[in-house]
Amino acid sequence: MPRGKARTAATARKPRAPNLPAPFVNGTILKDLRKKEWKLGDEVGKGGFGLIYLAAEDVDSPVAQTAEHVIKIEPHSNGPLFCELHFYQRVSKPEMINAWANSRKLKYLGVPKYITHGNHTRGNENFRFLVMPRFGTDLQKIFEGCGKQFSKETVLALGLRMVDALEYLHENGYVHADIKASNILLGFDNKQEQQDQVYLVDYGLVLKYSPDGSHKEYKEDPRKAHDGTIEFTSTDAHKGVAPSRRGDMEILAFCMLQWLCGKLPWEDKLLDKNYVADSKIRYMEDIPALMRACFSKGESHGEISKFLTLILKLGYEEKPDYNKYKTLFKDGLKKLGVKDEWKLHLPVAGTSAKKSVKRKSEEASECSTPKKKVRGTPKVATTSGSLQHTPKPAAKPRQGTPQTARGTPQRARGRGTPQTARGRGTPRTGTPRATASRASIKSPMKGDSVNSPQTIKSPAKVQTVKSPVKSPSKGNNSKPSTRRKVKRSRAKKVDAWVQTSPR
Structure with missing residues (x-):
């Protein structure tokens, strides 16, 4: 039967809300x-x-x-x-x-x-x-607890047990239509879980595919489109076709694929049912592309690829070749050196999850490394020529003095002091030492600490020197003698402050 593009189910029925007691x-x-x-x-x-x-x-x-x-x-x-x-x-x-x-x-x-x-x-x-x-724990909890990925041995062993269960259902005239990890539970016997037994449960959507002795006809019905669990439901169900044995096998294949790779290609937009349906149909027509999308590192998973290919060739009313599927999985286990097909090799809950948490923390620390470099450069004090010995004294005048706050950020990052001059319309001086000296003798605000280097009262002349005198940048035609006089006068005042300031 055709596997073409799914119809847009504009009138698709919505599932009835559960009436929980x-x-x-x-x-x-x-x-x-x-x-x-x-x-x-x-x-x-x-x-x-x-x-x-x-x-x-x-x-x-x-x-x-x-x-x-x-x-x-x-x-x-x-x-x-x-x-x-x-x-x-x-x-x-x-x-x-x-x-x-x-x-x-x-x-x-x-x-x-x-x-x-x-x-x-x-x-x-x-x-x-x-x-x-x-029964014991459901497979979904185990899957999530180990980092959302099972080993190949586990997936093939689970596939064998599910093919056994589905063969029994199909031979008795029923299809399950909702195979998924949360509907597969561990066994429970002698008051404890059985780690090597799994049972397919929840038969609320079970359906007879041949109620009157003959198989239901292939018929698309948009009102019934997308029935089942969206990430695993068959391409037939996306088009509103009644569940079939082929559909059960396709659902199982999607489950096994997710258990192997961790995430199916269409899981990024599960709310868009038509997108999910079209993605499945497209990938089922190009299984190698599906395998590349699931295993980007080029891992070899020939068994699941062959399983999907066999399902693709299966007719809607055709009986699946269960023995061929089981032989495929058994041969895969033998290649892996597994002698007992009844061993599930389920992971210990939390093992892979811890590794994934560790990787996330490492990534977080790597992301935070550049921030530390920006904030904590010890070169700030030396390259800027500042007289501050610790960053704390500088924090107070930066908060209380608007002009200082505007003029000093770039200097703190070790980029020199262009902002001090630029903020007042003054061209760059190109002399970090002179600029730093000027910044350190600004007039203090009221309430500043006496121990701060910027709390020394500066004469009014300092302010008048700062504004009108424009230090020439490179290539300027100003007289160099004027610039040297300004430097000397500032240097003398700084020396006087250093001699009189308390230690």
Whole structure:
């Protein structure tokens, strides 16, 4: 089927806002359809439309934090849990899953097993609930905790387990349509997480792709465009086409690609759904360009590239070749020296994150280095010829004397003293020593410190000398004898000040 440019979904439907119930009190008792009682513990999660609580069969004791069951509760008015219940009842019975795993010699199948469900009334509100096995941390938290990048070994091993799960769903007539890291959870058994088991959960968007025995037809519908999680949803879903087995495989490929490179090329504008759709369609038609965009350093990830190519050739109604995908991933693991495909090699949370924080701090220190050079040059005092020994005395007259504040900034940076002369319309003198002397004998403002070199009262003659006398710049025709007289008179006054000033 065509993969051309996505239509602009001007009339695309907006997702209905979730109707989350008020929290349930710890210790609430629920009865399933068989009248068996379940006791709620602490809230441990929040889905798109409902709440998830720890649960225990023993209603006479507090629910332990190591409880091995959870209960998902949603109002009757919400639809996702209704769809999920039907899926679990029809496809996820323990005997069905066990038989499938045994027939294919799998250590486990990453699909949750159905336990029970029921209805509950609280006041005037009616709820439905689903009892499920408890799971551990979701993959998204682990992904973010290690710097948003998994090793190739981890990605290929995760791909194997997800292909197993999707094959089971597809063979039973369903597609998931919302594969992503936050919907993949670690296993939980014997009161602890299982680091080498992952389960695909959240079947609120699950759909039968052949409800009447024949596959749904390819039909674009702008009103249904962009359904799913925007960064991973398939190119078919962007055009409003009903979910398919091909779509599930494409979503998985986008997830694996992100886990490998850290960020997909279209993640810079996720709010622009048409941009995301067009980017995916364009890159799927040029997979080498997609790989270059994801791996700018030229890393070799042939397995994911071949996986995307196989999906590109897959027809909308065509059955995926699951064995070919799994062989591709297994061969990749063998090349990496991995002998056990069931090991996930998940990173320790925080390891890469610390490295990334360190890199950021190093970059920050590098960025701040030039600022230190500008502020702290010890050459300021020597090049300007100033008599100040510390920067503190100069700070007071700079704040209280407008003329000094205007005339001294450039001198503090070691660029000489052009501003002192320029601010009063006087050409540059080209003699830093004379300019510095003139700056140091200015009249003080009231309240200045006696210990400051600029607090010595200068005669009025100094002011009259400063303004009218214009020190010639280079190339000026003024008489040099006049300039020398002015220098000598100032030098004598400075010497007199040095002899009389307190030490």
